[in-house]
Amino acid sequence: MTLAVRAQPGAKKTAIVGVYGEGDAAQLKIAVQAPPVEGRANEALVAFLAEAFDIPKRSVELVNGELSRSKVFLLRGVRLQYAVSRISK
Template identity: 35%
Template structure:
């Protein structure tokens, strides 16, 4: 599987289950059970992306959008 160096992700917190999938317009879609409180949703997103691409959580970084629905992630190898 090709691991991109950066991703744009549209996040939906408070979902029934954690899910991560590519979207039609190049923006990835993430549904998270975590609430958007105290950075819990951001932590859950990083863990979900790392698990999807079989990386360590330390390899996934939130570049922008910490409090926004659309976030930019950087992936280091």
């Protein structure tokens, strides 16, 4: 599945903080402790998503938005119902 994310780098801790936008344009807002320098925030997001969805980091791929706060990740092996249950915790 793909997951639209709105990154908030430079936060005190990495965590899901809510939803950014509405409807089809909604993105999962994630605060990221790492700064947006040299890809560190992207790496932190990959690690966080892998842990959050209980999949290996190699199953998380940034497919769009490398230099933007708005990003799209491909989560291999994750189904929508499972993702919703993990996010709702």
